[in-house]
Amino acid sequence: MEWRKCYLDMVLVPSGLLINIAYHAWLWYRVRTHPLTTLIGTYAKAQRFWVPAMMKDIDKRSILAVQTLRNMIMGSTLMATTSILLCAGLAAIISSTYSVKKPLIDTVYGAQGEFMLSLKYVTLLIIFLLSFFSLSLSITFLNKVNILVSVVEDPMPVTTPQYVSDVLEKGYVLSIVGNRIFYAALPLLLWIFGPVLVFLCSVTMVAVLYNLDFLDQCGNGKVFQCRNLDSA
Template sequence: MGSTLMATTSILLCSGLAAILSSTYSIKKPLNDTVYGAHGEFMMALKYVTLLLIFLFSFMCHSLSIRFINQVNFLINTPQHDLIAAKIPPSYVCELLEKGFVLNIVGNRLFYAALPLLLWIFGPVLVFLCSVALVPIFYNLDIVFEFDDDLGKGDHEMTREDFLSV
């Protein structure tokens, strides 16, 4: 569901950017602006095309992720007895599942990397603020916290009755 939502959002943003590009872009004086905060026609076109490409690649990664995960959903339920001529090894299904998750992660990273670039259209200050805001988000996505095994033992152990009362 997450890949489907992100793929839909990516292609929706691509459609919006393509509509903006096709209706307002005309190149008359290229290469006369600076990169930071430039609002000339060439730099705006460069910003829009960059965003369009990143969102398209994000859509492609999410679509491929959906494809791999759907294939895993079918293959995981295949019976593994001798009556089937072509056996599907569990390692192959695990490999497909891993590919689907990796493509989902890459698609999410591309989508999140495009957010500061989307704000680049309005100026460099918003890019900086969005980048600073993304650092704790990426930290929480990337860091795996290890829990102490002894935490659930002793006085803090939850019984079945405690669990049912919650």
Template sequence: MEWRTFYLDVTLIPLGLLINLIYHVWLWYKVRTQPSLTIFGIDADGRRFWIPAIIKDIEKKNIVAVQSVRNMMMGSIFMANTSILVCCGLGAMISSTYRVKKPLIDSVYGAEGEFVVALKYAIIFTTFLFSFLFHSLSVGFLTQLNILVCLPQHVINLVTPDHLTDLLRKASILNIVGDRLSHTGLFLLLWIFGPVIAFSCSVVMLLVFHKVDFVARKQKMNLGIPEGNNGA
């Protein structure tokens, strides 16, 4: 392959992945240092208070606890099913003949070789496969939580609130990672139609992430969060 046939692929796609990685490292730093500025930091505080509030009066709130955990579980199951279905479709495309892939290759602005197309499918397949893995692990932790959170009061000392909170924290983190891998897979999926479209999608996706991941000034005032709050 000559450089002019694939220079867009080897520049725009790694650049899109790099800015995606930098953004999430910066987001993680903000969650750790200024949790009140991010949705994830506020949700983490809510999860810490939710478990003790539920188990304090579990006989009256057991249905609320089960339904809340079930709703989280349904979201993870749906995303896991979606990821594995995409993997099945990509597996069928990878194993298909050149005659099936040729019409798509001819429409791509970028590298057009069979090896490059197979490499695209393999990378996208791996991304969605890891998304399925993280969502599956999240479902496993939520299943444990769903059982343990409803233990009666006379045996609740066998399962501490810290353990239940840790299960919910792990399940939430795995679910978030799985979701972000799915979104990254969406950007890579558009790579099939060319690196320019894929890179444009990654930039738009990061702008949307920034909008939904951080709490606006007006929303902070409505929540009663002080401007200088840098809680740990």
């Protein structure tokens, strides 16, 4: 009987995750091929121009550079703190015998046995740990950029604008990965109440992210112009 109750969990939860993974695979492809059609690609392109501009006139723009990097670090720190706090809460729930581990509503669709509940909490714990790991690495790279961007005179040609841009891009990519892993875990939080909400929330989140990630810069006869900019 318990196996039959797992049917919805086995179908809807992986389907929701596959929709999320397929969307981000397509988004990665668009960022690599046509970056200016996405917000992520446009921002990455802008960073390539921002770093040389800051390093060229760092005496006058040092405050602007520090404030910009500080805001990026604060954003990653906030998400990393939220992730580790959720991990601590989930670890406390898993290790306890409190009644919160039992189903909150008896009429919830899907399996609600001890094994399934443990699987739900462990899956959430692993995903939030991965998010925290990516965000903490992002903070590390952004802190390095905070120092490298202020280097004016370097006897060895190491801290070039190209090198600093590469380090900044790594921090930016790790921040995006950590945030997207965190967003993927949000629908799974509803798995406690059943797999149906997980699937509906995943579809809704993909629709919302699509409207936020993609730009309409290449519309209205500007496809050729955007392709030339993408190849620059």
